[in-house]
Structures are given as C-alpha cells and as structure tokens.
Amino acid sequence: MLILTAIILSLVSLFIGAIDIKPTDLLDWESQQTQIFLISRVPRLMAIILAGAGMSIAGLIMQSLSRNKFVSPTTAGTLDAAKLGILISILLFSQAAYMEKILFSFIFAFGGTILFMQILDRIKFKDAVFVPLIGIMYGNILSSITTFFAYEGDLIQNINTWLMGSFTLVISGRYELLYVSVPAILLAYLYANKFTVAGMGEDFAKNLGLSYKAVLNLGLILVAVISTTVVLTVGVIPYLGLIVPNIVSLYMGDNLRKTIPHTIMLGIVFLLICDIIGRVVVYPFEIPVNVTVAVIGSLLFLIMLFRGRAYAK
Amino acid sequence: MRNNILKLIILAVIAIICILLYGFYDIKGGFSYAFPRRMMRVGAMVVTGFAISYSTVVFQTITHNRILTPSIMGIDSMYQVVQTLIFFFAGSASIWVANQYLNYFTALIAMVVFAILLYRTLFRADKYPIFLLLLIGMIIGTFLGSLVSFLQVLIDPVEYLSLQNLLFASFTRIKVELLYISCAILFIAFIVGYKLLHQLDVAILGRENAINLGVNYDRLVMNVLVLSAVLISTSTALVGPITFFGLIVANLSYHLFTTYKHSVLILGAGLISVIALVGGQFLVEHVFEFNTTLSVIINFIGGVYFIYLLLKESRAAG
Numbered sequence: 001m002l003i004l005t006a007i008i009l010s011l012v013s014l015f016i017g018a019i020d021i022k023p024t025d026l027l028d029w030e031s032q033q034t035q036i037f038l039i040s041r042v043p044r045l046m047a048i049i050l051a052g053a054g055m056s057i058a059g060l061i062m063q064s065l066s067r068n069k070f071v072s073p074t075t076a077g078t079l080d081a082a083k084l085g086i087l088i089s090i091l092l093f094s095q096a097a098y099m100e101k102i103l104f105s106f107i108f109a110f111g112g113t114i115l116f117m118q119i120l121d122r123i124k125f126k127d128a129v130f131v132p133l134i135g136i137m138y139g140n141i142l143s144s145i146t147t148f149f150a151y152e153g154d155l156i157q158n159i160n161t162w163l164m165g166s167f168t169l170v171i172s173g174r175y176e177l178l179y180v181s182v183p184a185i186l187l188a189y190l191y192a193n194k195f196t197v198a199g200m201g202e203d204f205a206k207n208l209g210l211s212y213k214a215v216l217n218l219g220l221i222l223v224a225v226i227s228t229t230v231v232l233t234v235g236v237i238p239y240l241g242l243i244v245p246n247i248v249s250l251y252m253g254d255n256l257r258k259t260i261p262h263t264i265m266l267g268i269v270f271l272l273i274c275d276i277i278g279r280v281v282v283y284p285f286e287i288p289v290n291v292t293v294a295v296i297g298s299l300l301f302l303i304m305l306f307r308g309r310a311y312a313k
Numbered sequence: 314m315r316n317n318i319l320k321l322i323i324l325a326v327i328a329i330i331c332i333l334l335y336g337f338y339d340i341k342g343g344f345s346y347a348f349p350r351r352m353m354r355v356g357a358m359v360v361t362g363f364a365i366s367y368s369t370v371v372f373q374t375i376t377h378n379r380i381l382t383p384s385i386m387g388i389d390s391m392y393q394v395v396q397t398l399i400f401f402f403a404g405s406a407s408i409w410v411a412n413q414y415l416n417y418f419t420a421l422i423a424m425v426v427f428a429i430l431l432y433r434t435l436f437r438a439d440k441y442p443i444f445l446l447l448l449i450g451m452i453i454g455t456f457l458g459s460l461v462s463f464l465q466v467l468i469d470p471v472e473y474l475s476l477q478n479l480l481f482a483s484f485t486r487i488k489v490e491l492l493y494i495s496c497a498i499l500f501i502a503f504i505v506g507y508k509l510l511h512q513l514d515v516a517i518l519g520r521e522n523a524i525n526l527g528v529n530y531d532r533l534v535m536n537v538l539v540l541s542a543v544l545i546s547t548s549t550a551l552v553g554p555i556t557f558f559g560l561i562v563a564n565l566s567y568h569l570f571t572t573y574k575h576s577v578l579i580l581g582a583g584l585i586s587v588i589a590l591v592g593g594q595f596l597v598e599h600v601f602e603f604n605t606t607l608s609v610i611i612n613f614i615g616g617v618y619f620i621y622l623l624l625k626e627s628r629a630a631g
Contacts, residue, residue, distance in 0.1 A: 070448075123627065129444045130627055134620060136451060141616040144609055151605040287466045294459035298452050305449050 002265040009272040013048065014041050016276065018284040039172050047170040047178055048275055049268050051234050054181035054226040056267025057188050057260065059241020062113075064192075064256060065219045066120065067199040069249070070132035072242035073227050077139035079238070081112025082224075082231045083159070084146045091153050102177070105232060110224035112142065117220070129305075166235055166288035167275055175233045181226045185264070188222055192256035195219050237271070237290055239297025244270055246304060317570050317577050324584035331592040338599055353489045355591055357551050360495050362562070362586025364548040367506065368541040369559030370566070370579050374513050375534050376436050379567065380622050381447055382559040383545050387454030388428060389554035392546050394457055395423040397464045397476065405475045417494070417550070424542040432538055443626065454556070483553040484594070484607045495547045502547075506540050509533065510575040517573055555608050557615020562586045564622065 014037070015021055021041070025033035059072040073079050085108025089100045116138055120131060150159040188195075198205045198215040205212040230237060244267045245259070252259045271289070274296060278287035332355050340347050369382045383389070399419060403409040410416055431453075435446060465473055482488040512533050516523045523530045566582035593610065597603050 123624070127444055127627070129442075129448045130623070133444055133448050133451070134623060136448075137616050137620050137623070141613060141620075144613040144616060147609050148605050148613065151609065152603065154604070282467055285466075287463065291459055291463050291466065295456065295463050298456035298459060302449065302452050302456060305445065305452065 002262065002269060006265055006269050006272065009269060009276065010045055010049075013045050013272055013276055016279055016283075017041065040170075043172045043175050044167050044170045047167055047175045047234060048271050050178040050181055051230045051237060052240065052268040052271030053185060053264040054178070054230055054267075055237055055240040056244040056263045056270075057185050057241075058223045058226040060245040060256070060260065060263050061188055061195055061219045061223055062241070063245055064195045064199045064254075065216060066117070066131070068128055068131050069246055070128060070242065071135065072239075072245075073223065074139070074238045074240075074242050075132040075135040076113055076116045077135060077142050078109050078113045078116075078223060078227050079231060079236050080139040080142040080146070082106075082109035082227050083236065084108050084112070084142050085228075086232070087146050087149055087153075087155065087159055090155060091149060101232060102228060106224055106228045109227045109231075110220060113220050113223060117216075166286070166290065168286055168288070170234065177229050178233050180229050184222045184225045187218070189257075189260050191215065191218060192260055196254075196256055235288075235290060238294050239301060240267060240271065240293060243297050243300045243304075247300075317572055317581075320569060321577070321580060321584065324581060324588065328584050328587040328591070331588050331595060335591050335595045338595065353492060354487055354594075356492050356496070357487045357489060358590040358594065359587050360492070360499050361548040361552050362590050363503075363583040364495075364499055364544040365555070365559045366562050366566070366582035366586050367503070367579050368544040368548075369563040370575065370582055371506075371509075371513060371537045372541050373563060374516055374575070375537050376432075377519070378443055378446070379564060380443070380560070380619070380626065381450050382557075382563065383428075383541055384554060384556050384559050385447075385454055386431065386450040387457040388424070388431070388542070388545050389549040390454060390457035390461060391427050392420060392424060392549040393461045393554070394464070395420045395427075397461055397468070400472065400476045401464055401468055405472050413491075414494075417546075421543060421546050424546050425539050428538045428542040429535070432534070444623075447623075482549075482551060484555075486553075488551055491550055495551055498543060498547050502540055502544055505536075507576075509536055509540070510579075513537070513575045514573055553608075555611055557619060558586070558589075558611050560622075561611070561615050561618055562589065564618070 015023070017040075019033070019036055021033045021037055025031055026037060028034060055073065058078075062071045062073065062076060062078075063069055082105045085105035086101050088108070089104035092104075093100055116135060119134070119138070123130075123134070146159060147156070150156045194210060194215045197208055197210050198212055198219070202212045205215070245263050248259050248262045248266055252262055271293070274292040275289050278289050278292045281287060335355060336348060336351050365384075369384075372383050373379055373381070396416075399409050399416065405411075408415060409419060435441065435449065441449065465476070468476060512523075512528050515526050515528050516530065516533060518526070520530050523533075562582045562585045563578075565585050566578050569585075570577050570581050572578065589611075590607070593607050597605065597607050597610065
C-alpha cells in the first residue's frame with residue numbers, strides 16, 4: 001500500500017511544476033523538457049526521498065535510544081545545533097568551503113545531541129512529556145544564539161536560507177551530499193536491534209553483552225550525519241522525525257526490524273505530500289516545504305498529545 | 314507590606330532612571346527631533362510592559378500555574394493569524410483593513426473567542442498534568458506561528474508587503490501611530506481590571522474555595538480572559554510577539570514580592586518590564602552597539618530561565 005502510494009506520488013511530483021512536461025516529451029532525448037526533467041525534476045524527487053527517509057530514520061533511532069516517543073532531531077536540538085555549526089563555519093572562515101561547513105555542522109549536530117543526552121542523564125525525572133519540553137527549549141536557546149551571531153555578522157539572510165527548508169533550489173550538482181545518508185540508513189537497519197537493547201539502559205545492555213557506549217555513539221553519529229546532510233542541502237525540515245515513527249508504531253508496534261521499512265516509506269510519502277501541496281497551492285510559485293511540514297506536523301503532534309497519555313508511555 | 318512598598322518605590326526609581334538615560338543619552342543634532350521620537354518609543358515600551366505583565370499574572374492565577382503564559386501558548390501569534398486571515402479574505406483595500414478601528418475590533422473579537430475556547434479545552438477541571446499542558450501549549454504556539462508563515466506565502470506578494478507594513482511590528486519597528494489608542498485601551502482595561510484584583514486574590518485559593526467565599530468564579534474567569542485577550546492584542550499590535558517576556562517578569566515579581574496581592578504583583582511586574590525593556594533597549598543600542606534586536610536577547614534569557622523553572626518543577630514532581 002505505502003509503496004504504491006509512494007510510487008504514484010513520485011510520478012505526480014515528477015510531472016508538476018512551472019514548466020509543463022508530458023511523459024511523451026521524454027521520448028525525445030534532445031528536447032528542452034527532457035533536460036529540465038533530468039536537471040531539476042529527478043534530483044528534486046531524489047532529494048525528497050532521501051530527506052524523507054533519512055529524517056524519519058533519525059527520529060526512530062533517537063526514540064529507541066532514549067526510550068521516549070517524543071525525542072527527535074526537532075525536539076532534542078539536533079537541527080538547531082547543525083544550523084549553529086554552519087553559522088560558525090561561515091564566521092570563522094570568511095569563504096567557508098563546502099567541506100568546512102559539512103565538518104562544523106556535523107560536529108555541532110553530534111556534540112549538541114550528546115550534550116542533550118547528557119542533560120537527560122542528569123535529570124532523575126523522566127516524564128514522557130517533560131523530556132521533549134526541555135529539548136524544544138534547548139533547541140530554542142541554540143537557535144537564539146545562532147540568530148544573535150547572525151545579526152552581528154550581518155548573516156541573517158544567509159542563515160535564513162537554512163531556516164527555510166525547501167526543495168526549490170535542488171538541481172543536479174547541488175544535492176548529491178544527501179546520498180551519504182543511504183549508508184547511514186543501511187547501518188541503522190543492521191543495528192536496529194542493538195539500538196533497542198541500548199535503549200533499555202546501560203546496565204541492561206551490558207548484561208546482554210552489548211558495548212553500550214559504542215552503540216549509543218554509533219546511533220548518535222548516524223543521526224548527526226543524516227541531519228547534517230539534510231540541513232546543508234535542503235534546510236531544516238521539522239517534525240518529520242517525530243511524527244512518522246510514531247504513526248508507524250501505532251499500527252506496527254515497536255519491533256525496529258519490521259518498522260524501519262515502513263518508517264522509511266511513510267517518511268517519503270509524508271514529505272512528498274507536503275511538497276506537492278506546497279507546489280500546487282500557489283502554482284506557479286511555491287511554498288517552502290518546511291512551512292507546510294511545520295503546519296501539518298505540529299497539528300499531528302497536537303492530536304497525538306491530545307489523544308492520550310496512555311499511548312505516550 | 315511596608316517592605317513591598319519600599320521595593321516598588323526602588324523599582325519605580327530605577328525605571329525612571331532607565332527612561333531618562335534612554336531619552337537623553339548621546340542626543341546629537343536636533344533635540345526637538347530626537348527626543349519626542351525616543352519618548353514615543355518609551356511610551357510604547359511602557360504600554361507593552363504593563364499589558365504583558367497584567368495579562369500574564371492574571372492568566373497564571375486562573376490557570377493555577379507559574380510557567381505557562383499566554384504568549385508561550387501562542388495567543389499573540391493568534392493575533393497575527395487573525396490579521397492575516399482578514400487580509401487574505403478581504404484584501405488590503407477593503408474597509409476591514411483600511412479602517413484601523415474596525416480592523417482592531419474585529420481582531421479583538423476573534424482573539425477573545427480563541428482565548429475562551431483555549432481555556433475551555435485545556436484548563437477546565439484540571440484535565441491535563443502540567444508538563445503535558447506546557448507541551449501542548451508550546452506546540453499550539455508553533456502551529457500558529459507556522460500557520461502565519463503559510464498564510465503569508467499564499468497572499469499575493471504586493472499585498473503581503475502592505476500587510477507587513479500595516480500590521481507586523483517588532484522592537485525595531487514599533488508601531489508608534491497605534492500608541493494613543495493603545496494607551497486608551499490600557500487605561501480602560503486597568504480601570505475595569507482594578508475591580509477584579511481583589512477577586513483574583515481570592516481566586517488563588519482555588520475554584521471551590523473562591524465560590525464559597527462569594528466570588529462568582531466562572532464570571533471572573535470570563536472577565537479575565539477577555540481582558541487578557543484585549544491586552545495581548547494591544548501589545549502585539551505595538552511591538553509584535555515576544556514569547557518569553559511575560560514569563561520572566563511575572564516570575565521575577567513573584568520572587569521579589571512576598572505577597573499574594575495582585576495589585577502589588579502586577580505593579581511590580583510592570584515596573585520590572587519597563588526596566589527590562591527600556592534599559593535593555595538602551596544597552597543594546599548605546600552600550601554594546603549590537604546589531605541584534607532586543608527580542609533575540611529576551612528569548613535567550615527567557616529560554617534559559619524556562620528550563621530552570623522546568624527543572625525546579627520536576628524536582629517537586631519527582
């Protein structure tokens with residue numbers, strides 16, 4: 001079902017846009033339509049698929065490691081930390097090369113998430129709702145630090161391009177970094193069971209012969225890699241990692257091996273729908289995808305919160 | 314009691330010093346040009362400070378908590394949603410936008426309805442534990458915030474520019490032309506609100522006790538909600554949303570004044586607001602010469618403070 005929906009939506013995504021392209025146009029290799037198709041539409045679709053799959057998996061990893069349904073890159077400061085990293089790389093090296101941005105963004109995303117996990121360890125009180133509350137505030141603080149330095153360095157517009165997650169600028173040659181998340185997703189699948197065990201707590205994991213620290217670090221590195229690649233190529237896409245794994249676990253339970261494929265597919269479908277909405281509503285202009293995702297995502301999150309505390313445990 | 318009055322006087326003196334500093338410091342060129350302009354800004358900040366203080370303190374009393382504030386729940390974003398919707402459906406040329414008073418009162422009615430609905434769903438009969446309530450409140454805030462950006466993209470770009478100029482303010486773009494009507498509203502609200510203060514002192518004891526003591530609790534809650542919605546609309550129209558400001562000043566005031574009297578708490582929070590806003594603006598503009606706006610700094614401090622309050626609360630709960 002999900003796969004079928006994803007395929008249909010992918011086809012829709014390929015054939016809408018400011019320039020009308022019909023499938024028959026593609027028969028002619030030399031035509032302008034084919035060129036646009038290959039340079040803009042296909043990369044865009046690939047970017048949506050990779051970002052959707054990646055962000056959902058990142059959320060899933062974080063949720064099993066922390067054993068909290070509401071922890072995700074959005075609610076643990078990971079995305080905000082990645083943004084701060086990009087800003088600092090621009091401030092330090094006036095002409096930051098791509099590699100420097102990647103490096104800094106990754107270090108910050110990783111460090112920021114580890115810091116959050118450390119804070120969580122210190123807090124005795126682990127209410128399901130309390131943790132994301134702290135996480136969102138932690139992200140807000142990081143984000144206001146970013147805004148502060150961005151103002152000081154006259155970079156506010158520059159940084160706002162990263163605030164706005166959007167697939168508009170994705171053309172071939174500008175999104176290939178996202179493929180880095182493919183091995184990350186594969187690794188996540190291989191280590192799925194270990195993440196679940198590590199989530200049971202350090203003592204429990206050690207009793208089962210698992211090197212707790214290594215698994216935890218691997219999980220967070222995967223999350224940081226995925227977040228960094230998405231933020232750098234597409235921008236911040238909020239809520240995806242929070243909503244998608246939760247919906248899947250509603251109907252599939254929590255066996256990671258089984259839920260990972262579903263989470264990936266649902267993540268892709270969700271992001272495709274949001275992107276298509278953004279492209280159709282103000283056609284021929286576009287609404288940045290992060291705005292659509294934020295509206296739909298926060299609404300779904302609210303419904304989840306209202307629907308019951310029983311489920312939140 | 315005497316102690317509290319002394320503290321209030323000290324706060325008032327500091328506030329006046331801040332205002333004078335901001336008004337007279339480093340005035341170059343035409344005094345008659347710069348001074349009135351600065352005073353208008355000060356006026357806007359004073360009105361905002363008192364409006365936010367009043368609405369936050371009374372809101373926290375009727376919801377029996379000291380962390381959640383109207384701004385964190387996104388009631389001020391609601392003002393922007395309403396304005397954008399009016400703009401979206403009626404267009405910039407229509408009377409609903411062109412007539413400032415009509416526009417303001419339409420928005421006001423929508424705000425009051427929203428505040429009452431929010432209260433009904435969330436706070437009636439202690440349905441939700443505090444942390445869940447906080448999270449729901451914050452997500453409602455983000456939802457409304459992103460809804461504003463969504464609707465704004467839907468609007469025609471030319472229309473959008475005029476919407477921005479007409480309706481959206483910030484500390485760097487204070488809507489001084491709204492100052493007189495805001496002052497009038499604040500004045501009326503405070504006269505009406507003054508009568509409520511004693512009832513609010515009783516309301517702290519909880520719904521049942523307050524009713525036993527002869528307070529018409531449900532009507533009090535209604536009045537307070539309407540008043541809060543009016544005041545928040547006023548402050549948002551003047552300087553835009555400032556998420557964590559109410560949280561900081563209200564809690565500082567609880568901390569500073571050992572009393573449950575709302576008159577003292579609100580006056581104290583109002584004076585702290587003036588000090589923070591005018592003094593903060595002075596520091597940002599003249600001392601540090603930051604490019605940053607004051608709200609960025611307020612959000613940073615507020616965020617840290619919010620986490621501190623949460624941790625304190627969690628220790629009490631755990």
